[in-house]
Amino acid sequence: MCGITGFIDYQKLVSETDLTNASSAIRHRGGSGNGHIFEKHEKYNLGLANERLATIDISSDGKQPFTSLCGNYTITFNGTIYNYLELRASLIKYGVTFKTLSDTEVLLECYKKWGQQLFDKIDGAFAFAIVDRKEKQLFLARDTMGVKPLYFYKDKNLFAFSSELKGILQYPIDKNTNLNALEKYLRHGYFLGDDTIFLNVFNFKKQHYFIIDLNSGNHLERKFENHPKGIIDMPNDEEQIIVKLNELVTESILKRNVADVNVGVMLSGGYDSATVAAVLQKNQAKKLKTFTLGFEDKTLNEAPHAKMIANFLNTNHTEYYIDNAGAIETLESLPYIFDEPMGDSGAIPLAFLVKKIADQEVKVLLGAEGGDELFAGYSSYKQAIFLHKKSAELPGFAHAC
Incomplete structure (x- = not known):
């Protein structure tokens, strides 16, 4: 940055x-x-x-x-x-x-x-x-x-x-x-x-x-158009699609690991950030630095699961926990960070975590933004798929409405 x-x-x-x-x-x-x-x-x-x-x-x-x-x-x-x-x-x-x-x-x-x-x-x-x-x-x-x-x-x-x-x-x-x-x-x-x-x-x-x-x-x-490697043709066979997708995801992650300084990963415990961490750790000898934010509310806390993933991948893992005081202090800093109104409450834990990581001499930090959008990770996508399947059961005249 x-x-x-x-x-x-x-x-x-x-x-x-x-x-x-x-x-x-x-x-x-x-x-x-x-x-x-x-x-x-x-x-x-x-x-x-x-x-x-x-x-x-x-x-x-x-x-x-x-x-x-x-x-x-x-x-x-x-x-x-x-x-x-x-x-x-x-x-x-x-x-x-x-x-x-x-x-x-x-x-x-x-x-x-x-x-x-x-x-x-x-x-x-x-x-x-x-x-x-x-x-x-x-x-x-x-x-x-x-x-x-x-x-x-x-x-x-x-x-x-x-x-x-x-x-x-x-x-x-x-x-x-x-x-x-x-x-x-x-x-x-x-x-x-x-x-x-x-x-x-x-x-x-x-x-x-x-x-x-x-x-x-x-x-x-x-x-401008930006296709330095051209448009990628995907195969039709499901097994070949999986193989090709694995190649593309791996290539996409590794090419972002271009740096002469320490690179870290924000590990949430989900499939997306776990994939990023797994690919990077598999392709380097030294331990990858991973970071997780935890919450005192156990219903929101993904830190234990993230720690299990970090232990499995053998990364150099650090956990931080945010409490009410930390959240309020971070909230008060958001106007300076964004310069204009910001309606996403997720900015609070993210800003808190990034500030903590900045003290760990990690200059490049990778996340997994966009993973849920690309691979239908949100519950709303499941609802859409369910409704799409149900719509197929409707009589033909209903589809024209």
Whole structure:
């Protein structure tokens, strides 16, 4: 996790101090160093900043913002490119020279080589911005699933972006409440679409990129396709499907274990997180660090089952328990963490656990989000399957209703 922020200002009202304040506001996302660039041009000023959490090439060579050897391109990047070693090897064959071992430099060289077509090549979770001095444009993008956060503010004179809303708020913008978005939040319990609690501040769409002309301020927004390995054909035979699914799940888990630092897993005791832990432990010699949150209420407590799984897998397991005092203290911290209303009570135990794990020198933490959605783990899916089967028993005319 890194923090990125930056701006293009056509009134030249944003100061270098505003930029560094925006970076400081998201400093908790880093810890391995920070940096910024601030440039004055005839028609505009621009800046990029980065709060780095080094997980690949942890040396100072990978510090950001990172500028290419030719000097025409500068990137600020949050995320991981899972296939960066393959891409690096391919680019070397094209004659590209690298000065670091980081995936940041590989991503920047992919942009230099393939431009907007780089999404056909890269596989990862990312949010990044590139100043392209050759084409005189700012290029921003967010990954296919929207794993990495990115927000932006836009009016006719200023474009600003940040990994968190608190970074955006450091720039000289009107901090007015988006009452329309708030009304929808109160109705649904979450913000719809790209809206945030603030007017003119938006969630950058997942699987999209922006190209902003530095001279005019005009911008192009496009959705990209991201299939670096092509569309996968699944077999029809059930046994072959199981084999193929096992291969895909294993590959998906292992490719996210790309790091030069300690990796841990949040182990809930369910099938999804147990699968992640099992695959990782099976494919490494040292003990995997696993973490579980327990509750005093035995009807909610999955910690004993998680411990059984950890013992079976022989992981280095740690349990934490949350009580009422811990829950209240964590609840009070949520406005700072999210910067806007959050209607998911699950954020309380998650924030509590992550804070505890942060003290264990684990920089990369894997979970199993999406497992229940992909494999119908929720009880509501069982109800839907039951109703679907029952509907097949209805007479034909009923299906037309």
